[in-house]
Amino acid sequence: MDENSGNQEQELGIRDTGEILATVLEKPEHVRNTQDGKPVTMLEAIREALWEEMERDPNVFIMGEDIGVYGGAFKMTEGFIDHFGENRIIDTPISEAGFTGAAAGAAHMGLRPVVEMQFMDFVSCAYEPLTNYIATSRWRHAGAMPLVVRGPVGGGVRGGPFHSQNPEMAFFHTPGLKIVYPSTARDAKGLLKAAIRDDDPVLYFEHKKLYRAPFLREVLPKDDYVVPLGKSRTHRAGKDISIITYGMMVHESAKAADELSRDNIDVEIIDLRTLLPLDEDAIIESVKKTNRVLVVHEDTRTGGIAGEISMRINERAFEYLDAPPLRVTAIDTPVPYSPPLEDYYLPQVSDIVTACRYLAKY
Amino acid sequence: MSKASLKREQLHEVYYYLQLTRQVEQVLTNLYRQNKVIGGLYRSLGQEATAVGSAYALRRREDGTGDILSPAIRNLGSLFVMGAQPADVMKQYMAKGDSPTRGREQNVHFCDYEKGFIGLISHLGIMVEIMCGVALSFKLRNESRVALTYIGDGASSTGAFHEGFNFAAVQKAPLVLIIENNCYAYSTPVSRQTACESFVDKAAGYGVHGERCDGNDVLAVYEMTKKAVDRARAGEGASLLEVMTYRRMGHAEHDSQQYVPAGEREAWELKDPLARYEARLLAEGYAEQQELDAIAARVAEEVDRAREAAESAGMPQPEWALGGVYGDAETAAPWTRTAGIRNRN
Numbered sequence: 130m131d132e133n134s135g136n137q138e139q140e141l142g143i144r145d146t147g148e149i150l151a152t153v154l155e156k157p158e159h160v161r162n163t164q165d166g167k168p169v170t171m172l173e174a175i176r177e178a179l180w181e182e183m184e185r186d187p188n189v190f191i192m193g194e195d196i197g198v199y200g201g202a203f204k205m206t207e208g209f210i211d212h213f214g215e216n217r218i219i220d221t222p223i224s225e226a227g228f229t230g231a232a233a234g235a236a237h238m239g240l241r242p243v244v245e246m247q248f249m250d251f252v253s254c255a256y257e258p259l260t261n262y263i264a265t266s267r268w269r270h271a272g273a274m275p276l277v278v279r280g281p282v283g284g285g286v287r288g289g290p291f292h293s294q295n296p297e298m299a300f301f302h303t304p305g306l307k308i309v310y311p312s313t314a315r316d317a318k319g320l321l322k323a324a325i326r327d328d329d330p331v332l333y334f335e336h337k338k339l340y341r342a343p344f345l346r347e348v349l350p351k352d353d354y355v356v357p358l359g360k361s362r363t364h365r366a367g368k369d370i371s372i373i374t375y376g377m378m379v380h381e382s383a384k385a386a387d388e389l390s391r392d393n394i395d396v397e398i399i400d401l402r403t404l405l406p407l408d409e410d411a412i413i414e415s416v417k418k419t420n421r422v423l424v425v426h427e428d429t430r431t432g433g434i435a436g437e438i439s440m441r442i443n444e445r446a447f448e449y450l451d452a453p454p455l456r457v458t459a460i461d462t463p464v465p466y467s468p469p470l471e472d473y474y475l476p477q478v479s480d481i482v483t484a485c486r487y488l489a490k491y
Numbered sequence: 492m493s494k495a496s497l498k499r500e501q502l503h504e505v506y507y508y509l510q511l512t513r514q515v516e517q518v519l520t521n522l523y524r525q526n527k528v529i530g531g532l533y534r535s536l537g538q539e540a541t542a543v544g545s546a547y548a549l550r551r552r553e554d555g556t557g558d559i560l561s562p563a564i565r566n567l568g569s570l571f572v573m574g575a576q577p578a579d580v581m582k583q584y585m586a587k588g589d590s591p592t593r594g595r596e597q598n599v600h601f602c603d604y605e606k607g608f609i610g611l612i613s614h615l616g617i618m619v620e621i622m623c624g625v626a627l628s629f630k631l632r633n634e635s636r637v638a639l640t641y642i643g644d645g646a647s648s649t650g651a652f653h654e655g656f657n658f659a660a661v662q663k664a665p666l667v668l669i670i671e672n673n674c675y676a677y678s679t680p681v682s683r684q685t686a687c688e689s690f691v692d693k694a695a696g697y698g699v700h701g702e703r704c705d706g707n708d709v710l711a712v713y714e715m716t717k718k719a720v721d722r723a724r725a726g727e728g729a730s731l732l733e734v735m736t737y738r739r740m741g742h743a744e745h746d747s748q749q750y751v752p753a754g755e756r757e758a759w760e761l762k763d764p765l766a767r768y769e770a771r772l773l774a775e776g777y778a779e780q781q782e783l784d785a786i787a788a789r790v791a792e793e794v795d796r797a798r799e800a801a802e803s804a805g806m807p808q809p810e811w812a813l814g815g816v817y818g819d820a821e822t823a824a825p826w827t828r829t830a831g832i833r834n835r836n
Contacts, residue, residue: 190631216631222661227620227654234624234638237609238559240631242624257651261614262621268815270592271602271610304816328818359820406820 156180157208163349172340174314174349175279176205178321179243181353183213186241189325190217192228193245202247203281203340229255229278233263236276241325246280249334250294263330264305274305277324279333282310283377283427284459284475286338289466295376295428295459300332301405301437307358308405310334312379314347316402319356327358336377344380361408363415367397370485371415373438374425375401378476382425385481394489404434412438413445420451421488425481430458452491457484496714502777503786505547505709509765510790512539512568515577518798519584523744527802529586530597531743535565537707538736540764541671542568542641544712545734548720549573549639555605556636558720559625561618562599563611563641563671565738570599574606577794581801588807595812616642616649619668623655626664626729637723639667639716645676647693648684656729660697665723667716667730671706673738678750694731706734707764710771737762 160180162169169177183189190213191206197220200207210218221228225246232242246252252259259278266274284293300306307329311317317335324331339345364379365386372382379400386396399415401408416422422442424435435456442454457480465471497505516534523532535542542562546569549558553574562569567580582590583598591601600610609625611618618640626638642652647670659666670690674681687693694701700722704711712734719730737759741748748756772778813822 219627219662222654222657224654224658226651227623227658230617230620230651230655231624231627231658234609234621234626235628235631236624237604237621238625238628238632240628257614258617258620262612262617265612267818269596269600269610269612270815272604273818304822307817406817 157212159208163351166348166351168346168348169314170341170343171311171314171317171335171345172203172205174318175321175335176207177349178318178325179206180209182243182322182325183209183217185353186325188239189241189243190219190235191243191245192219192221192232194221194223194247196220196245201245203337205245225251225254226258230258230262232276232278233258233266233274236274237272242276243325244276244278246278248288248292249280249282249296250291252278252280252296252332253299256299259300259306259330259332260303264303266305267329268305273328274330275328277321277331277333279321279324279335281337281340282334283336283338284464284471285377287466287468287471288337288464290463293464293471295334295426297332297334297404298428298432298434301434305330306405307331307403308334309358309403310336310376311402312336312339312364312376312400314345315349316356316362316400318349319354320358320402322353323355323358326355331358334376338377339380356402359403359406359408361402361411362400363411364398364400365396367395367419369395369419370397370421370423370488371412371419372396372398372423372425372481372485373401373412373415374398375404376427378425378427381476381478382481384478385485388478388482389485392486394485396485407437407441409441409445412441416442416446417449420449421491422450422454423481423484423488424454424456425476426456426458427476428459429461430456431461433458452488455484455488457481497710499777502772503782505543505713506768506772506778506783507786507790508543508547508568508572509539509709509768510787511571511577511794512543513765514790514794515571515580515797516567518794519581520744522581522585522798522802528584531745532584533564533598533743534740535567537739537759537763538565538671538673539568540709540768541669541706541712541734541736542566543572544709545569545639545641545669545716546572547713548716549607549637551607553605555607557607558637558639559604559607559609559622560638561609561611561622561640563618563643563646564599565643565671565673566641567599569641570608573603573608575603575608577797578800581797582804585801585804586806587801587804588811589804593811594807614651615646616651616655618642619652619655620658621655623659623662623664623666626659626666626723627662630662630664635724637665637667637720639669639720641669641671643676644670644672644674644681644684644690645679647690656697656731659729660699663726663728665726665728667719667723667732669716670731670733671736672733673736675738675742675751677742677746689733691731691733697729697731699728700730701732702730703733703735706736707762707767709764709768736764
């Protein structure tokens with residue numbers, strides 16, 4: 130038993146039956162890259178995190194559609210069922226609300242479910258259990274909710290309106306949930322481990338275009354590291370403009386920053402990593418340094434996180450600003466399918482460059 | 492009426508829980524009329540047997556190792572069987588600061604994992620999903636435990652009912668689902684809720700054991716539930732049971748029930764589960780009148796003590812609303828109410 134689940138059991142008065150057996154079979158090659166000193170993609174990093182957490186804690190189990198023999202739509206759990214068995218790798222009926230609610234029931238009993246949404250677009254089906262039941266459980270004195278709902282998000286892969294969404298803000302408004310959205314392999318692994326060990330419910334968003342992106346391949350530390358939730362990361366330090374962003378847009382912003390550096394505009398990029406709770410202090414600190422701020426997100430404009438971040442800056446750093454806080458976002462439409470349409474929909478590097486030049490001159 | 496397989500003292504205990512449920516609700520009605528109940532009051536008058544008889548079929552422990560139950564709004568009696576205290580229920584209804592949810596939630600929306608019950612939330616059908624997960628955890632850990640939950644005739648129309656129960660059925664999880672058919676969902680009659688002749692017909696659609704019984708016969712409910720619980724414990728999977736009863740009061744105390752046809756309530760009053768049970772215990776020699784009178788008097792004393800405790804309990808402090816949203820992060824108080832206004836930066 131790890132410390133967290135020990136606390137959980139103490140709080141809920143649930144005994145540890147000790148009857149779940151940790152698997153002792155040898156680790157297959159595709160989850161051994163880090164151990165062997167080889168670089169991993171973001172997808173492989175997430176897979177390693179899942180595997181290592183299942184090995185570490187017998188209370189961790191995974192539910193989702195087609196995750197067993199098939200290994201999941203993106204092959205995230207490939208080979209898992211052979212090692213962990215069908216009690217811990219559960220192929221579910223097509224019922225996102227049903228198995229997300231069931232995850233809550235299992236969490237009540239001291240288990241640590243990880244729920245896979247085949248595409249995060251479908252998490253809307255589980256809005257009811259997530260927002261009404263799961264998010265409120267601890268506050269209602271109904272107990273902690275150590276569960277993770279994870280899955281692929283984001284556009285740029287020509288998935289159309291129902292396989293490309295960024296639904297994070299549909300949940301941002303709900304007290305009790307945590308929202309994580311990594312942009313690198315290293316963070317993806319460490320944040321997922323932290324999410325699984327956390328006693329609160331975590332929505333964990335994985336940008337599908339980053340899953341196998343070659344430029345994100347990196348050699349990860351061999352130790353059992355975690356990246357704490359609620360802490361942002363300075364992706365690039367700069368003194369002229371703060372770009373506050375997350376997910377895929379960290380990398381688009383970095384391309385823009387490279388271009389802007391040729392004009393001697395020195396951009397700082399804050400990768401939020403966790404959206405809820407928001408690392409407000411880091412945002413304020415960066416804005417106080419640069420006095421100019423641009424929020425960039427792939428999500429749509431209205432009700433996007435830029436509005437909230439701008440208000441926090443207004444509350445705490447108004448007098449430090451030399452220009453109005455601005456944003457670059459997707460347009461307020463569903464995600465289009467055809468490449469010219471989707472590219473128009475998505476924020477482009479050129480949009481970020483244009484916005485930064487405007488801010489620099491303001 | 493069904494044949495009793497319970498011992499004499501158990502039969503008396505069942506009578507005690509029926510009395511307790513009815514008397515607590517009667518006191519709550521009085522408190523409601525005195526404006527001491529905050530919000531609505533949801534009576535189970537006339538359907539106490541469904542809750543008491545079914546919960547009595549569970550393995551009850553005080554240490555968190557027994558079966559787990561989740562009530563619907565009219566299953567107060569099932570909570571008492573599992574060990575809930577009348578004073579706690581009254582404090583919940585009166586929004587008191589030392590209620591099990593510290594004033595954050597109401598009526599039977601509270602949990603006790605040691606005694607083995609999980610309070611519902613207001614979104615109907617969702618507890619089927621939650622209890623499916625509880626049952627699944629028993630299966631994963633190979634524990635000999637059973638999950639039981641109730642759902643009204645109305646909530647059986649939700650998607651959550653289907654998704655939760657189908658998952659449990661497929662997984663052969665030890666879940667017993669009781670559809671409490673009390674003829675109305677708020678004002679909507681069963682005929683507007685389903686095209687099935689009876690709810691138990693749905694069991695075939697899920698490939699599970701199904702059975703129904705007279706919900707106003709407490710021992711019939713017990714026997715039917717016991718069979719399903721034993722099946723679940725033996726690894727034979729989920730069951731769908733239907734108990735047929737009648738909601739004699741409105742949805743809540745404010746409901747005038749003008750939608751109820753004349754004479755319907757009166758007909759069901761004649762089938763009152765408490766009166767029927769009492770008559771049977773006497774007729775079949777399981778109890779003497781003075782024994783039952785003594786039980787009723789003991790309940791009256793307990794309920795009065797509970798009422799005193801609940802009435803004298805204090806209300807929560809306003810800022811108690813803040814804590815516990817997360818395990819490791821505090822919710823900010825409104826800045827306009829804090830001493831730090833001058834220092835805002």
